[in-house]
Amino acid sequence: MTDFADHIGLRVRFYDPLGTRHGFPTFPYQMAPTGLATRRQLRAAGLRPGGHDPVAQILWRRGKRIAYLYRLDLAAPKRVATPAQRQAIAKALRARRTCRDCGQVKPYYIPRRYGCCLDCHEGDS
Structure with missing residues (x-):
């Protein structure tokens, strides 16, 4: 595992911040770094991805569940219907x-x- 996993004393299955194992920066449930948010979190904050691709992902439930993470600094305000x-x-x-x-x-x-x-x-x- 990584130094981070050894440091906290846990075997963190989906902790791959460099994307070497999963091909994409990957974090376990509730361990995403600050500055990243899911679509649902963006929507709750009145934001949207703004055309930008996800930069990381969260995996949980043995890798069967996935949520993509977007950068908050690139997020745009939600559009309002006319x-x-x-x-x-x-x-x-x-x-x-x-x-x-x-x-x-x-x-x-x-x-x-x-x-x-x-x-x-x-x-x-």
Whole structure:
């Protein structure tokens, strides 16, 4: 293992900051260096990767789970939807709640497998 793993007295399976073993700088769960964040952490901070590629990764659960890390200093602010985009989204979501058969707007999304609201589907049976 590395000097770091020997220093803390643990056998750290996914600690590979130089990327020699995993081909990409790799850190175990909750051991990422400061200045790096996952997409979810960026989103919570109101940021986005800004078109930059990940610079490291976190592995956990025997290497079956992975999260890519992005540099905070290269992150850009999240984009905000314009009023026209919000209106288009609202229109599309309303269409997903409108029954094709009866034309009613339901408080739930119309199941795609039926193509109609649950009331119309039960009436067909």
